[in-house]
Structure formats: structure tokens, C-alpha cells
Amino acid sequence: MEFTAGRVLRRAIGRHRARMIAGMLVLALHQATEVAVPITIGIFVDQAVSTGRLEPLLWCVLMMVALFAVLSNAWKTGARQVVHAIEYETHLLRLEIARRVLDPRGHRTGLRSGELLQIATSDAEKTSLVLRAVSLGFAGSAALVVSSVALLLVDVPLGLGVMIGVPLLVLGIQALSPLLTRRTASQQEAVASTTALATDLVGGLRTLRGIGAQHNAAERYRRSSQETLKATLRAASTNGLQDGVTNALSGLLLAAVAGVAGWFALDGRISIGELITVVGLAQFIAEPVGLLGYSGQVFATSRASAGRLASALGSPWAITTGTSTSLDPAKPLLSLEGVGYKTLSSLDLSLRPGELVGVLCYDPRDADALLTVVAGRTADHTGRVLVGGTDVEELDIDLVRRSVLVEQHDTDLFEGTLRSNLLAGSSNSSGLERVVEAAAATDVIEAYPDGLDHPLSDRGRTLSGGQRQRLGLARALLAEPPVLVLHDPSTAVDAVTEELLAEGLAEVRGVPTLATLVLTSSPALLGKMHRVLVISEGSVVAEGRHAELADTDTAYQEAVLR
Structure with a gap:
């Protein structure tokens, strides 16, 4: 119209x-x-x-x-x-x-x-x-x-x-x-x-x-x-x-x-x-x-x-969507087949139920392009993006959003309380303490006398970058999407907190019905992944466990070990 x-x-x-x-x-x-x-x-x-x-x-x-x-x-x-x-x-x-x-x-x-x-x-x-x-x-x-x-x-x-x-x-x-x-x-x-x-x-x-x-x-x-x-x-x-x-x-x-x-x-x-x-x-x-x-x-x-x-x-939509609501449980929860977008070229990636997959991008532009494609913010890519074996263009947009959640590096918090930010409109607070602990954010809550009812200013400006990052991760974990995509969820925290966060993430997301994709260079997080994909010049150049890649791949060692 x-x-x-x-x-x-x-x-x-x-x-x-x-x-x-x-x-x-x-x-x-x-x-x-x-x-x-x-x-x-x-x-x-x-x-x-x-x-x-x-x-x-x-x-x-x-x-x-x-x-x-x-x-x-x-x-x-x-x-x-x-x-x-x-x-x-x-x-x-x-x-x-x-x-x-x-x-x-x-x-x-x-x-x-x-x-x-x-x-x-x-x-x-x-x-x-x-x-x-x-x-x-x-x-x-x-x-x-x-x-x-x-x-x-x-x-x-x-x-x-x-x-x-x-x-x-x-x-x-x-x-x-x-x-x-x-x-x-x-x-x-x-x-x-x-x-x-x-x-x-x-x-x-x-x-x-x-x-x-x-x-x-x-x-x-x-x-x-x-x-x-x-x-x-x-x-x-x-x-x-x-x-x-x-x-x-x-x-x-x-x-x-x-x-x-x-x-x-x-x-x-x-x-x-x-x-x-x-x-x-x-x-x-x-x-x-x-x-x-x-x-x-x-x-x-x-x-x-x-x-x-x-x-x-009257502006055109950024992406096209369909009306299909059928997902094949036997197929990967998320698949990229021959995807090309900006710096990406013929990228193949699959994520099955129960998997924790790490992605290391030597070029940060590859990570940004991959996130844009997975988040469904563009239709200008080549190749296919499938959710549950069905092209995202054919799926109902609400089903896609319920199935795939992308938590960006920059966390958006809103005016309200810590509780309202974590729940994000949901009334299900039964797992709130568990995800706060998994995100290593317990100290953030305990720092205030009123705990979860502590009021936040617009964009959470009274919090540090690491506190906002951990609260964003806790919110994403509480949503329990079938596919969770994280982008550098631990860059603003110290090494001890990063290790606690990695262990909590593996515990909460390491279940047969869920799959997680983590774009990071953190050895603590990559060490908890079932497998790691290395992307260079827009395509996957290596795949394996973190320990294996760290022992055999010099470029991987330089990018990850610190």
C-alpha cells in the first residue's frame, strides 16, 4: 500500500x-x-x-x-x-x-x-x-x-x-x-x-x-x-x-x-x-x-x-517473510548454506540441538556480517538461511523471532527496575535466580539493598559496562530461545568473572533441546564449546575443539591465547 x-x-x-x-x-x-x-x-x-x-x-x-x-x-x-x-x-x-x-x-x-x-x-x-x-x-x-x-x-x-x-x-x-x-x-x-x-x-x-x-x-x-x-x-x-x-x-x-x-x-x-x-x-x-x-x-x-x-x-521492509509455521525437529535448528554477505563468502554453518558452538572471526567485519544475517536484519545476502530446515523467508516472522535470539555486544537496558529489565515483559520469574547466577551477575543484584527492585535510569547509565553485559546475558538466558546467538558476552569483565560466566552458560544452555552460537575470542568461553569454527576471509577455514586448535593452529593461538 x-x-x-x-x-x-x-x-x-x-x-x-x-x-x-x-x-x-x-x-x-x-x-x-x-x-x-x-x-x-x-x-x-x-x-x-x-x-x-x-x-x-x-x-x-x-x-x-x-x-x-x-x-x-x-x-x-x-x-x-x-x-x-x-x-x-x-x-x-x-x-x-x-x-x-x-x-x-x-x-x-x-x-x-x-x-x-x-x-x-x-x-x-x-x-x-x-x-x-x-x-x-x-x-x-x-x-x-x-x-x-x-x-x-x-x-x-x-x-x-x-x-x-x-x-x-x-x-x-x-x-x-x-x-x-x-x-x-x-x-x-x-x-x-x-x-x-x-x-x-x-x-x-x-x-x-x-x-x-x-x-x-x-x-x-x-x-x-x-x-x-x-x-x-x-x-x-x-x-x-x-x-x-x-x-x-x-x-x-x-x-x-x-x-x-x-x-x-x-x-x-x-x-x-x-x-x-x-x-x-x-x-x-x-x-x-x-x-x-x-x-x-x-x-x-x-x-x-x-x-x-x-x-x-511507506518504507520497504528490510526482510521478506512468509507464513509457514512448520519446523523439522530432525534438521539443525539453524543452518547457513553458501551464505555471502559483505565480507562473508560461501559460508556454511549448522547448529544442532544440544550444541554449544564457538565462532572465532579473525576479521571483526566477518562477525558483524554473520550477526546481521543470523539476526534477520537483511535480505541482501546470497545462499540460504534455514531455521528447523525451512528457509527463513518462508517462515512466520514471529516464529523466527521466538526460535532465534541474537544478544548483541552492546546491551540495551531500559528505565525501570533490574527485575523488569531481566523479565523483559515476561511474567515467568521461576528461573530468575538461576540465570543471574549463570551470568555471574549475582554481585550486581546484591550490590543494592533493594536487590532486583533497584530502579535503573535510562539505558542503565548508572551501571558499568560489565554489569550491563552480564544483565543482558541473564535476560537472554531467561528467555530460553531454541537458538541463542551471543556476540562477545564477556569483553567487559575480569578473567575470574569470565570463567564463572563461561561455566554458567555451559550449564544453562548445555541441554538437548537448546543450541548456542557464541562469537568470541575468549579462551574461557571457547573452552566450554563442543566445537569451534574459525572464519577467515569470509569462510570457515578450521573446525575442532578449542584445545585441539590451540595446540595445532598458530594463527588461532595468536588470536585467542593471552
């Missing part, structure tokens, strides 16, 4: 049509009531003030009270309906973006995390404002129609002048909308780029300080921020130009109508009350014209944001 800015906007209006219709009608009633105020005052002058009669005066007072009661309640009721629709649409758009970003099939938006965050927050909110633009535009149009009809009833030339002049005025104002859309889109792209840069810099702040590059990073952010400021000022200048043109032209229209009406009154063509009505209506017309101008600005902004939303929602 193709996503475009127009489709996103039409869908936003369509799925709130009931509230929008109610809101627009009530807001149109509010504008019509505003039109009735100068008309009532004109009648009051002609029927009560000029004649001195009490009865018309009382009726006019009661009419004004009723008009203002309807006027205030109509605005309140109509605005509530539209605001409810705007807020709910914003919520729905944010959920859509979140589902798209978190979908296990991945996406090819080409956008960084900060840019996606900007789309999910600012652009979602601005896209939803199209509902405000439509409702206020409808209300303003209704006010102009009622005003024109009232002027026609007072004097036909005056009414015709307004009916011809106002559409020309609105068309002139809308001529700036394409420029405003382009400049708003440029501004939002610049803001998203700066937000993404800020997110990256904050995430890598420790590294930047470690290598002394924080000043260069700050300068880069300053340049990006200045570009964003320039784009914002260009968009603001266009907004200001449209506001100025709207006020100037509506003022000229007001002066023309009032001048002609005054001439007609002096000539005796219209009464004093009708003159007051015409002048009041002419002055009021500036409000709906301003509403139409404002609606045009909001629509231009919404269209620009909708285009960015559409690019994210």
Missing part, C-alpha cells in the same frame, strides 16, 4: 469523520452567530433607537443575550470535538510509527533514531493539525457565505462586491502555500537532522570524552543548529509574509466596503441601521479571512509533516 502525504491527510480526516462533521457544523454555527450580531445591532438601531419604542428594544436585548449564549457555547462545543479528534489522531500516528520502527522485519527508511523520534513526536502532532485547518476553514467559509447573503439583502452591489472580492483575496493568500510547504518541510528536515545528531552525541559522550573529541563534536552540533535556525527563520518569514498579506488585503476590503456603504447612507440608499450592519459585517469579514489564511498555513505545515510520515510508514 503506497503512502503519500495526501493519503495520510485524507485518512486522518476520514477516520474522525463523525467528530469532524459535528465540530465543523457547531463551529459554523458559532461563525453564523457572530455574523448575526452586527445584523441585530442594525435592526436595534432602526427599530428601537430611531423610533424610541420600548418593545423592539426589549426584543433586541433578549436576542443579543441569546446570540451570545449560543455563540460562546457553540465555540466551546465545536472546539472540544476538533481537539479530541486532533489528540486521538496524534496518538494513532505515533502508535503507527512505533509499530513500524519496532517491527521485527526492519525497515529501510534510511533515517537515524533521532530523525524517527522527531517524526513520531513533532511530525505526528503537526500532521494531525490538518483537522484544525479543515474545521476552521469550513467555519470561515460558512461565515463568509452568511455575511455575503446578509449584505445582498441590504444592498445587492455591496453583497456582490464581497462575494467577488473575498474569493480573489483568499486565492491571493493561498498563492504562498506551496512556498510555505517547501520551507516548512526544509525546516522539519533540519530539525530532525539536528535532533538525530544530538541523540548520537549524547549516546557516545563518554567515548568522545575518552578520545578528546568533544570539542569537534560540539562544533559539528553548532553548525547543524545554525542551519536549523536559518531554515526556521525562512519558514517564519514566509508565515509572516502570509500574515501581513492577509491583514493588508482584508483591511483594504474592509475600507472599500465601509466607504461604499457610507456613500450609500449619505445618498439615502440605505438606513443608518443598515450602515451599521454593513460596517459591522465588513469589519467581521476580516476574522473569517484570517481563519482561512491561518488554515492555509496549518495545512501547509501538516502536508510537509505528512510527507515525512508517509516516507517512514
Whole structure:
């Protein structure tokens, strides 16, 4: 299904049509009531003030009270309906973006995390404002129609002048909308780029300080921020130009109508009350014209944001999936046959139930490529990747994710407690203590008086790298996936802890129903593996037990023994 800015906007209006219709009608009633105020005052002058009669005066007072009661309640009721629709649409758009970003099939938006965050927050909110633009535009149009009809009833030339002049005025104002859309889109792209840069810099702040590059990073952010400021000022200048043109032209229209009406009154063509009505209506017309101008600005902004939303929602999936749910228990849990991707070339690998297999990559790029393929984050590889004897492209994506879990080197922890991070949404805590011990993370829990209920900050920033690494391993072990793929799970721990971790991993995962693939150069971990595969220049060049390879392979000794 193709996503475009127009489709996103039409869908936003369509799925709130009931509230929008109610809101627009009530807001149109509010504008019509505003039109009735100068008309009532004109009648009051002609029927009560000029004649001195009490009865018309009382009726006019009661009419004004009723008009203002309807006027205030109509605005309140109509605005509530539209605001409810705007807020709910914003919520729905944010959920859509979140589902798209978190979908296990991945996406090819080409956008960084900060840019996606900007789309999910600012652009979602601005896209939803199209509902405000439509409702206020409808209300303003209704006010102009009622005003024109009232002027026609007072004097036909005056009414015709307004009916011809106002559409020309609105068309002139809308001529700036394409420029405003382009400049708003440029501004939002610049803001998203700066937000993404800020997110990256904050995430890598420790590294930047470690290598002394924080000043260069700050300068880069300053340049990006200045570009964003320039784009914002260009968009603001266009907004200001449209506001100025709207006020100037509506003022000229007001002066023309009032001048002609005054001439007609002096000539005796219209009464004093009708003159007051015409002048009041002419002055009021500036409000709906301003509403139409404002609606045009909001629509231009919404269209620009909708285009960015559409690019994210309509981006192609990173991988293709099927619907099959059949796995052959007699086949390896995970197989790679002749896989080629980036630095990998014709790589063969199999993982059977009960196996602990270590992988040593002389080139770190081979490890990264292998993880990308096994994690299912790309469909651009050659060869076959099979889970339970079936190509992953044919399997249901949820089944693949339940069957194969890849625990990355950089562990992601979330705001919450230690317990909630380890459980990761699961309610099964029966094996929690066992996996914490297996991951050599008992000391992490015992370091806090409240233990597993100790609160963590965002990304676990209060923990050391080794603590985060062990908690991530414990979380992966607790999930008990049939295939667990680990990438350097012990690089941030000392030798004693590494040995405890290796023993715990072998104990928990060394059961007939599970299989584990560990990409590492740690002799402690490799020593616990049933077999070790050595990958060089993209393919397997050696295979055997750790002790055998360490005794016979010089290159293996140099890479592993330390």
C-alpha cells in the first residue's frame, strides 16, 4: 500500500469523520452567530433607537443575550470535538510509527533514531493539525457565505462586491502555500537532522570524552543548529509574509466596503441601521479571512509533516517473510548454506540441538556480517538461511523471532527496575535466580539493598559496562530461545568473572533441546564449546575443539591465547 502525504491527510480526516462533521457544523454555527450580531445591532438601531419604542428594544436585548449564549457555547462545543479528534489522531500516528520502527522485519527508511523520534513526536502532532485547518476553514467559509447573503439583502452591489472580492483575496493568500510547504518541510528536515545528531552525541559522550573529541563534536552540533535556525527563520518569514498579506488585503476590503456603504447612507440608499450592519459585517469579514489564511498555513505545515510520515510508514521492509509455521525437529535448528554477505563468502554453518558452538572471526567485519544475517536484519545476502530446515523467508516472522535470539555486544537496558529489565515483559520469574547466577551477575543484584527492585535510569547509565553485559546475558538466558546467538558476552569483565560466566552458560544452555552460537575470542568461553569454527576471509577455514586448535593452529593461538 503506497503512502503519500495526501493519503495520510485524507485518512486522518476520514477516520474522525463523525467528530469532524459535528465540530465543523457547531463551529459554523458559532461563525453564523457572530455574523448575526452586527445584523441585530442594525435592526436595534432602526427599530428601537430611531423610533424610541420600548418593545423592539426589549426584543433586541433578549436576542443579543441569546446570540451570545449560543455563540460562546457553540465555540466551546465545536472546539472540544476538533481537539479530541486532533489528540486521538496524534496518538494513532505515533502508535503507527512505533509499530513500524519496532517491527521485527526492519525497515529501510534510511533515517537515524533521532530523525524517527522527531517524526513520531513533532511530525505526528503537526500532521494531525490538518483537522484544525479543515474545521476552521469550513467555519470561515460558512461565515463568509452568511455575511455575503446578509449584505445582498441590504444592498445587492455591496453583497456582490464581497462575494467577488473575498474569493480573489483568499486565492491571493493561498498563492504562498506551496512556498510555505517547501520551507516548512526544509525546516522539519533540519530539525530532525539536528535532533538525530544530538541523540548520537549524547549516546557516545563518554567515548568522545575518552578520545578528546568533544570539542569537534560540539562544533559539528553548532553548525547543524545554525542551519536549523536559518531554515526556521525562512519558514517564519514566509508565515509572516502570509500574515501581513492577509491583514493588508482584508483591511483594504474592509475600507472599500465601509466607504461604499457610507456613500450609500449619505445618498439615502440605505438606513443608518443598515450602515451599521454593513460596517459591522465588513469589519467581521476580516476574522473569517484570517481563519482561512491561518488554515492555509496549518495545512501547509501538516502536508510537509505528512510527507515525512508517509516516507517512514511507506518504507520497504528490510526482510521478506512468509507464513509457514512448520519446523523439522530432525534438521539443525539453524543452518547457513553458501551464505555471502559483505565480507562473508560461501559460508556454511549448522547448529544442532544440544550444541554449544564457538565462532572465532579473525576479521571483526566477518562477525558483524554473520550477526546481521543470523539476526534477520537483511535480505541482501546470497545462499540460504534455514531455521528447523525451512528457509527463513518462508517462515512466520514471529516464529523466527521466538526460535532465534541474537544478544548483541552492546546491551540495551531500559528505565525501570533490574527485575523488569531481566523479565523483559515476561511474567515467568521461576528461573530468575538461576540465570543471574549463570551470568555471574549475582554481585550486581546484591550490590543494592533493594536487590532486583533497584530502579535503573535510562539505558542503565548508572551501571558499568560489565554489569550491563552480564544483565543482558541473564535476560537472554531467561528467555530460553531454541537458538541463542551471543556476540562477545564477556569483553567487559575480569578473567575470574569470565570463567564463572563461561561455566554458567555451559550449564544453562548445555541441554538437548537448546543450541548456542557464541562469537568470541575468549579462551574461557571457547573452552566450554563442543566445537569451534574459525572464519577467515569470509569462510570457515578450521573446525575442532578449542584445545585441539590451540595446540595445532598458530594463527588461532595468536588470536585467542593471552
